[in-house]
Amino acid sequence: MVYSAPGTRLRNGAGGLAFLIASVVAWPAQAAEPDEAQLLGNVRQLTFEGRRAGEGYFSRDGSTMVFQSEREPGNPFYQIYLMDLETGDTHRLSPGTGKTSCAWIHPGGGKALFASTHRDPDALAKQREELEKRASGKGRRYSWSFDPHYDIYEVPAAGGDPVNLTNVLGYDAEGSWSPDGEHILFASNRHAYEGKLSEKEQEILSRDESYFMELYVMRSDGSEVRRLTDTPGYDGGPFYSHDGSRITWRRFTPDGGSAEVYTMNVDGSGAKPVTRLGAMSWAPYFHPSGDYIVFATNLQGFHNFELYMVDADGERDPVRVTYSEGFDGLPVFSPDGSQLSWSSGRTSDKRPQIFIADWNDAEARRLLGLDRESPSEAPAAPPPDVPRTKAAIDADDLRGHVEILASEEMEGRLTGTPGERRATAYVASAFEALGLKPAGDDGGYFQNFDFTSAVSLGPNNRLSVEGVAQAPVLDRDWRPLGLSAAGSTGPGEVVFAGYGIVAPANGESPAYDSYGELDVAGKWVLILRHLPEDISQAQRQHIFRYAEMGYKAATARSRGAIGVIVASGPNAQVKDQLVPLSFEAAAAGATLAAVSVSDGLADAMLASAGKSLGQVQDSLDTGEAAAGFPLPAVRVTAAVDLVPETGVGRNVLARLPAGDAPSDERVAVGAHVDHLGRGIEGKSLALGDEQGKVHYGADDNASGVAALLEVAEYLADLKARGKLPLKRDVLFAAWSGEELGILGSTHFTRGFGGDADRETLHPEIAAYLNMDMVGRLDKQLSLQGVGSSPVWPREIEKRNVPVGLNIVTSDSAFMATDATAFYLKGVPVLNAFTGAHGDYSTPRDTPDKLNYAGMQKVARLIALITRSLATAAEAPDYIRQEPTSRSPRRRTSRVYLGTIPDYSQTDVEGARISGVAKGGPAEAAGLQNGDIVVEMAGQTIGNIYDYSHALDGLKVDTPVEMVVLRDGQRVTLTLTPGARE
Numbered sequence: 007m008v009y010s011a012p013g014t015r016l017r018n019g020a021g022g023l024a025f026l027i028a029s030v031v032a033w034p035a036q037a038a039e040p041d042e043a044q045l046l047g048n049v050r051q052l053t054f055e056g057r058r059a060g061e062g063y064f065s066r067d068g069s070t071m072v073f074q075s076e077r078e079p080g081n082p083f084y085q086i087y088l089m090d091l092e093t094g095d096t097h098r099l100s101p102g103t104g105k106t107s108c109a110w111i112h113p114g115g116g117k118a119l120f121a122s123t124h125r126d127p128d129a130l131a132k133q134r135e136e137l138e139k140r141a142s143g144k145g146r147r148y149s150w151s152f153d154p155h156y157d158i159y160e161v162p163a164a165g166g167d168p169v170n171l172t173n174v175l176g177y178d179a180e181g182s183w184s185p186d187g188e189h190i191l192f193a194s195n196r197h198a199y200e201g202k203l204s205e206k207e208q209e210i211l212s213r214d215e216s217y218f219m220e221l222y223v224m225r226s227d228g229s230e231v232r233r234l235t236d237t238p239g240y241d242g243g244p245f246y247s248h249d250g251s252r253i254t255w256r257r258f259t260p261d262g263g264s265a266e267v268y269t270m271n272v273d274g275s276g277a278k279p280v281t282r283l284g285a286m287s288w289a290p291y292f293h294p295s296g297d298y299i300v301f302a303t304n305l306q307g308f309h310n311f312e313l314y315m316v317d318a319d320g321e322r323d324p325v326r327v328t329y330s331e332g333f334d335g336l337p338v339f340s341p342d343g344s345q346l347s348w349s350s351g352r353t354s355d356k357r358p359q360i361f362i363a364d365w366n367d368a369e370a371r372r373l374l375g376l377d378r379e380s381p382s383e384a385p386a387a388p389p390p391d392v393p394r395t396k397a398a399i400d401a402d403d404l405r406g407h408v409e410i411l412a413s414e415e416m417e418g419r420l421t422g423t424p425g426e427r428r429a430t431a432y433v434a435s436a437f438e439a440l441g442l443k444p445a446g447d448d449g450g451y452f453q454n455f456d457f458t459s460a461v462s463l464g465p466n467n468r469l470s471v472e473g474v475a476q477a478p479v480l481d482r483d484w485r486p487l488g489l490s491a492a493g494s495t496g497p498g499e500v501v502f503a504g505y506g507i508v509a510p511a512n513g514e515s516p517a518y519d520s521y522g523e524l525d526v527a528g529k530w531v532l533i534l535r536h537l538p539e540d541i542s543q544a545q546r547q548h549i550f551r552y553a554e555m556g557y558k559a560a561t562a563r564s565r566g567a568i569g570v571i572v573a574s575g576p577n578a579q580v581k582d583q584l585v586p587l588s589f590e591a592a593a594a595g596a597t598l599a600a601v602s603v604s605d606g607l608a609d610a611m612l613a614s615a616g617k618s619l620g621q622v623q624d625s626l627d628t629g630e631a632a633a634g635f636p637l638p639a640v641r642v643t644a645a646v647d648l649v650p651e652t653g654v655g656r657n658v659l660a661r662l663p664a665g666d667a668p669s670d671e672r673v674a675v676g677a678h679v680d681h682l683g684r685g686i687e688g689k690s691l692a693l694g695d696e697q698g699k700v701h702y703g704a705d706d707n708a709s710g711v712a713a714l715l716e717v718a719e720y721l722a723d724l725k726a727r728g729k730l731p732l733k734r735d736v737l738f739a740a741w742s743g744e745e746l747g748i749l750g751s752t753h754f755t756r757g758f759g760g761d762a763d764r765e766t767l768h769p770e771i772a773a774y775l776n777m778d779m780v781g782r783l784d785k786q787l788s789l790q791g792v793g794s795s796p797v798w799p800r801e802i803e804k805r806n807v808p809v810g811l812n813i814v815t816s817d818s819a820f821m822a823t824d825a826t827a828f829y830l831k832g833v834p835v836l837n838a839f840t841g842a843h844g845d846y847s848t849p850r851d852t853p854d855k856l857n858y859a860g861m862q863k864v865a866r867l868i869a870l871i872t873r874s875l876a877t878a879a880e881a882p883d884y885i886r887q888e889p890t891s892r893s894p895r896r897r898t899s900r901v902y903l904g905t906i907p908d909y910s911q912t913d914v915e916g917a918r919i920s921g922v923a924k925g926g927p928a929e930a931a932g933l934q935n936g937d938i939v940v941e942m943a944g945q946t947i948g949n950i951y952d953y954s955h956a957l958d959g960l961k962v963d964t965p966v967e968m969v970v971l972r973d974g975q976r977v978t979l980t981l982t983p984g985a986r987e
């Protein structure tokens with residue numbers, strides 16, 4: 007029997023776990039399998055004395071180990087001992103009375119901490135009782151009670167009186183010092199005893215105290231206690247990484263049924279799972295390099311805990327370490343990483359003792375794939391060499407840049423991916439080759455920015471579909487959508503609502519309404535993914551934006567639905583029936599549940615109404631918005647648990663200097679370098695088997711970046727030849743994050759000058775010229791944003807004389823591209839664009855389709871205008887505009903508010919307003935920049951989609967109430983929408 011006696015307490019074992027281990031009978035004697043030798047050499051037993059031992063932790067210098075062992079006469083429970091690893095001398099640190107657990111040595115070596123119940127007045131009685139139980143052979147079905155007498159104490163390493171560091175009601179244990187010795191990380195259920203629990207929580211506490219265990223940190227003297235986690239279920243067993251930058255621990259599901267290994271920053275932010283094994287994975291411990299984590303899991307069988315390891319980012323599959331039947335757990339590395347110590351039941355009496363072995367770090371890295379490039383770090387290959395180019399703006403040079411940026415190896419340049427890193431590295435090399443000065447962070451060319459890159463599944467996802475005879479399996483039968491709200495929803499009835507699209511009539515395209523008279527309030531809506539298959543191209547173009555998943559969810563929500571269930575249907579021609587788990591920046595903060603289900607599950611649900619999925623989809627795909635219908639026999643309940651992951655994108659910034667020091671003003675020229683990778687749900691327009699392929703983005707926007715490089719080369723050459731008398735620097739920028747919502751340029755403009763709230767960056771940024779899609783020149787070039795400065799018509803006229811382009815201008819400076827980030831900060835902007843085409847946002851946007859002679863002309867025009875602005879005596883004036891009906895996403899709305907929603911928001915609950923038009927209805931109502939709209943016309947606004955959607959419901963000249971958050975206060979405004987022109 008292992009861990010069967012009362013008093014057994016493992017830092018990393020929940021009550022349920024101790025119970026499970028306790029129910030194991032002796033394993034047959036068996037030598038370790040040879041596989042273990044690949045990582046572990048010279049495996050040997052370290053402790054022998056007493057009934058059992060475990061939880062051995064090295065001192066920071068590796069010379070001593072603190073551990074717990076049942077070896078004290080008269081006390082059946084664990085006490086804490088310190089072993090000198092050089093001499094083998096061992097002495098007891100704990101008082102000898104009561105139960106103890108979870109020791110740790112201060113990095114200075116002079117003291118140790120542990121958890122103990124020795125102040126419990128009944129401690130001795132409990133010892134006697136336990137000894138009697140053992141003598142009688144009872145007490146085997148032990149399950150740990152979270153003895154609230156446990157508190158954390160410290161003692162001198164030489165021995166002495168324990169000093170109490172925690173003294174509140176509740177269980178405090180599992181402590182360890184930070185590597186600098188300043189803080190103690192520990193686990194506690196103390197908040198359950200603060201008298202703030204609901205009735206239901208009280209009931210849970212009475213049967214499972216571990217449910218309330220959370221991670222805490224305090225100063226080394228016990229002061230400044232701060233809570234780090236806040237999720238139901240046992241969080242425990244935390245340890246710092248060797249450098250003190252991260253924490254790893256294990257998180258149980260609320261029912262204690264399984265546990266996964268997590269990591270987070272030391273302030274509690276950035277928590278993410280690194281295992282997704284669906285087993286009991288616990289006792290994680292960082293390798294001193296911080297590159298990987300060793301842990302124990304019962305993946306191999308309910309009672310067979312083995313050691314595994316996983317890379318610290320959790321990006322690869324865990325690799326098995328031990329191959330010994332029976333218990334292996336509680337692993338730790340020696341501080342130099344050369345040894346592994348753990349508790350193992352591979353002893354002659356099958357009771358656990360501490361073992362130690364030599365650790366093969368190189369083999370561990372090989373097995374984990376850490377000897378290869380990480381998928382999310384440096385590029386697998388160095389960026390391609392920058393080709394030799396002519397100083398003049400040249401069509402062949404442009405083609406060379408485009409062919410590299412839009413090549414297979416750039417993988418579509420999705421922000422935060424290796425392809426984006428490779429592309430930005432290429433741009434940086436090109437800037438450097440031109441002799442431009444770095445203008446990014448820390449003296450380099452790059453400027454990093456964080457963004458929410460993805461979501462992953464947390465441990466608590468469940469779907470139940472009552473009335474349909476199956477238990478849906480996650481990732482096979484169903485999966486939450488990345489934009490889903492978290493938490494539990496339902497049980498609720500289900501209504502089928504076709505494609506879930508409501509689009510107004512537009513020109514020749516009739517209105518499309520999947521809902522009609524359907525009552526979906528308080529119910530789930532089952533809808534089809536994408537849009538009807540067999541409709542005209544014109545209608546497809548029109549209703550596409552209403553078919554975005556985020557818009558469909560908002561549509562359902564505005565009708566009172568509690569959640570959406572999405573099925574692909576047999577006609578969808580998708581690679582995966584389940585919607586891939588992806589994250590849309592603009593969809594952050596969704597306010598209703600959204601799940602994707604397999605065709606089989608959807609079919610079973612529809613069968614309850616006597617329909618089949620194929621049949622209803624066939625009739626809908628003709629383009630008719632046939633009426634939906636309720637599924638009276640079905641009840642759906644979902645629990646959604648999504649873990650956001652943060653990615654890092656990077657801009658590339660370089661400067662052509664006017665003088666020795668950076669000038670006070672600069673003219674900026676830019677183009678976005680990022681694209682859609684293999685297609686982002688809701689942005690890609692790939693059809694059929696194009697889906698999932700690399701979206702090369704030759705026109706969007708390798709063309710703009712190639713033109714940027716040619717403009718830079720031309721101006722750098724002019725300057726080198728003394729023909730460019732610069733009055734101000736020229737800043738060249740390749741932005742990332744544009745496709746995710748102009749994230750890179752927004753990061754730049756917000757960070758510029760160090761004050762995110764500055765109204766204007768003008769004239770420090772005298773003007774901004776943008777190129778987004780300049781590779782498909784056909785009849786004419788569009789120059790947009792002309793209304794942002796009086797200088798543009800004159801400049802365009804003058805500089806186009808030698809170039810000779812057919813130009814059409816538009817005034818609005820509100821565009822769905824990076825120029826808008828600058829315009830909102832008071833900077834005159836101009837955007838060059840050669841027009842939309844059928845290959846836009848598909849894998850068909852390839853280099854062979856570009857007009858390089860046309861690009862040459864566009865680049866020449868932009869270069870000449872840049873030269874003119876950079877050499878002019880004065881910065882051009884800025885004209886403040888009201889947003890017009892050309893603003894992104896607002897093309898078809900009938901009402902006019904004069905607000906500019908912030909499309910780059912990722913973490914706001916509500917819709918943040920980044921601009922208010924002068925003289926518009928919003929300004930008249932008192933709306934201000936930075937306000938976050940949380941309610942409009944009685945509807946809760948959870949995000950930008952809700953906001954867009956709520957706008958569609960407003961009436962011209964009919965006042966509505968709007969509630970905004972301003973400096974944390976709710977402010978109610980009365981707004982009277984105007985009419986669009």
Ligand SMILES: [Zn+2]
Binds near residue numbers: 678706707744778823
């Ligand atoms: Zn673009």
